[in-house]
Amino acid sequence: MREILELLEKDSTLGHDTLATMTGRSVAEVTAQVEEWERAGVIRRYKAVVDWEKVDGDSGEVTAFIDVAVTPARGVGFDDVAERIARFDEVLSCYLVSGGHDLRCTVVGPNIRAVSDFVSRKLSTIDRVQATATHFVLKTHKRDGDSFSDPEPDHRLPVTP
Amino acid sequence: MKPLNDTIRATPPSGIRRFFDIAAEMEDVISLGVGEPDFVTPWRIREAGIYALEHGYTTYTSNAGLPELRQLICADLRKRYSASYAWDSECLITTGVSEGLDLALRVVLNPGDEVIVPEPCYVAYEPCVAFAGGTPVRVPTRAEDGFAVDPAVVAAAVTPRTKAILIGSPANPTGAVQPRSALEGLVRVAQQHDLYLLSDEIYDRLTYDGVHTSLGALPGARERTVVLGGFSKAQAMTGWRVGWICAPQTIAELCVRVHQYTMLCAPHVSQLAAVEALKEADGDVEEMVADYDRRRRVFVKGLREIGLDCPEPGGAFYAFPSIRSSGLDSETFAERLLEAESVAVVPGNVFGPSGEGHVRCSYATALPLLEEALVRMGRFLRSR
Numbered sequence: 369m370r371e372i373l374e375l376l377e378k379d380s381t382l383g384h385d386t387l388a389t390m391t392g393r394s395v396a397e398v399t400a401q402v403e404e405w406e407r408a409g410v411i412r413r414y415k416a417v418v419d420w421e422k423v424d425g426d427s428g429e430v431t432a433f434i435d436v437a438v439t440p441a442r443g444v445g446f447d448d449v450a451e452r453i454a455r456f457d458e459v460l461s462c463y464l465v466s467g468g469h470d471l472r473c474t475v476v477g478p479n480i481r482a483v484s485d486f487v488s489r490k491l492s493t494i495d496r497v498q499a500t501a502t503h504f505v506l507k508t509h510k511r512d513g514d515s516f517s518d519p520e521p522d523h524r525l526p527v528t529p
Numbered sequence: 530m531k532p533l534n535d536t537i538r539a540t541p542p543s544g545i546r547r548f549f550d551i552a553a554e555m556e557d558v559i560s561l562g563v564g565e566p567d568f569v570t571p572w573r574i575r576e577a578g579i580y581a582l583e584h585g586y587t588t589y590t591s592n593a594g595l596p597e598l599r600q601l602i603c604a605d606l607r608k609r610y611s612a613s614y615a616w617d618s619e620c621l622i623t624t625g626v627s628e629g630l631d632l633a634l635r636v637v638l639n640p641g642d643e644v645i646v647p648e649p650c651y652v653a654y655e656p657c658v659a660f661a662g663g664t665p666v667r668v669p670t671r672a673e674d675g676f677a678v679d680p681a682v683v684a685a686a687v688t689p690r691t692k693a694i695l696i697g698s699p700a701n702p703t704g705a706v707q708p709r710s711a712l713e714g715l716v717r718v719a720q721q722h723d724l725y726l727l728s729d730e731i732y733d734r735l736t737y738d739g740v741h742t743s744l745g746a747l748p749g750a751r752e753r754t755v756v757l758g759g760f761s762k763a764q765a766m767t768g769w770r771v772g773w774i775c776a777p778q779t780i781a782e783l784c785v786r787v788h789q790y791t792m793l794c795a796p797h798v799s800q801l802a803a804v805e806a807l808k809e810a811d812g813d814v815e816e817m818v819a820d821y822d823r824r825r826r827v828f829v830k831g832l833r834e835i836g837l838d839c840p841e842p843g844g845a846f847y848a849f850p851s852i853r854s855s856g857l858d859s860e861t862f863a864e865r866l867l868e869a870e871s872v873a874v875v876p877g878n879v880f881g882p883s884g885e886g887h888v889r890c891s892y893a894t895a896l897p898l899l900e901e902a903l904v905r906m907g908r909f910l911r912s913r
Contacts, residue, residue: 371819389830390823520569527549527562527873529652529701 699844
């Protein structure tokens with residue numbers, strides 16, 4: 369059954385009938401399982417991988433990775449600050465990490481100015497945030513396993529032995 | 530001018546070639562005629578090749594090939610099939626199975642020796658036998674039997690001149706995997722008549738229902754069997770041209786002798802990439818095999834739904850459906866399908882007379898294209 373999850377994670381448009389054929393199961397079995405995963409929150413939702421650069425060109429959203437140093441507090445460690453940061457819609461991801469900083473966040477905004485404002489006005493001013501380091505993304509080559517370069521052309525001859 | 534070589538002149542060009550020429554000129558063709566993976570070589574292997582080039586591994590290697598690669602191949606065969614070959618005396622690296630087959634046939638055959646070739650089979654088998662001075666003797670296999678070889682039919686074809694049996698499993702073009710019992714039967718025939726067994730196992734890891742049986746690892750087979758394998762299919766390395774022969778020392782030694790004068794060695798960079806493939810790329814291979822298997826299920830089911838009988842292909846990446854329900858012969862079917870719906874398949878008769886009434890469809894093609902091909906083939910069949 370794990371195979372079905374892996375397949376859906378790569379291509380959520382695969383129909384239950386195709387999934388059933390691919391994995392040698394009945395359609396009813398696949399449907400029941402997928403619905404169960406949806407109910408249980410194993411499958412959280414289905415979405416598309418969009419290359420916004422193709423849509424917006426240079427005028428699109430900007431993304432930044434922001435490292436945040438935080439003073440931990442007794443009883444909660446970094447959790448309360450992390451939670452507080454993660455709640456902003458601008459924050460796409462937020463991880464507690466090892467290394468020079470404590471949290472690594474991905475933040476998006478309509479332009480550099482907006483992200484800078486978010487860092488200076490919102491992030492930095494949270495209690496116990498000591499320092500931030502902002503790295504703006506200049507170009508996306510690969511995101512979550514999806515390459516954003518042009519696919520490699522098929523060099524095969526049309527008919528071969 | 531004096532006439533050129535009689536044997537070569539008498540060998541017709543591959544029947545596949547004609548379809549290539551037509552398909553290459555058309556636009557919007559979905560080609561199911563491709564006999565190689567649609568995956569590019571996994572990046573870690575390509576990267577190892579680049580590293581090898583950067584660091585100047587551009588020289589010859591020893592004739593038999595890099596020791597490390599031979600050690601890895603023999604260890605892999607031991608692990609996978611409990612086959613036991615000494616890397617330093619019973620294994621050599623070739624430029625693909627194609628060269629391996631040529632070497633093995635040249636070493637085994639004397640002029641006029643006969644080689645029994647169950648068909649339908651890979652297009653090179655019979656010409657290579659002829660080029661090596663032998664005479665190919667076809668024996669038929671049947672779709673009803675899943676193209677399994679009948680050892681009794683093979684035994685009936687044995688004459689005093691018979692020297693060897695040449696078989697590929699999993700097979701191009703049928704996708705058939707020979708049942709263990711059929712292979713054991715072949716070993717018995719070979720023992721009884723003192724024949725060599727040449728086993729093309731290039732598709733060994735593309736076996737979907739059960740485990741591949743390596744012919745050389747069957748009881749009684751080793752001393753008379755040449756196993757041919759390579760990296761083209763499972764590791765998606767067709768263009769690197771790297772394969773291997775494993776055989777008893779007496780045969781392997783003579784294969785190296787021909788190889789050292791004709792090929793010298795397989796490309797150094799390709800051998801280093803193959804080392805990486807065996808050391809690090811098992812996961813990539815497993816992923817590709819799982820993907821072929823899923824496409825196989827979808828494609829074979831689709832063929833049956835549009836009304837084509839299709840023997841279950843247990844290996845490789847070919848389906849070999851019967852097109853008899855169309856009322857056409859294989860060549861006409863393939864030609865008209867290409868004309869009407871721009872789908873290229875290979876007529877089964879080019880792989881031997883038992884392939885007549887079938888077409889070879891490669892499912893080493895992206896799933897959406899396979900699905901579109903099925904729609905077009907269905908429309909073509911209904912229009913008849």
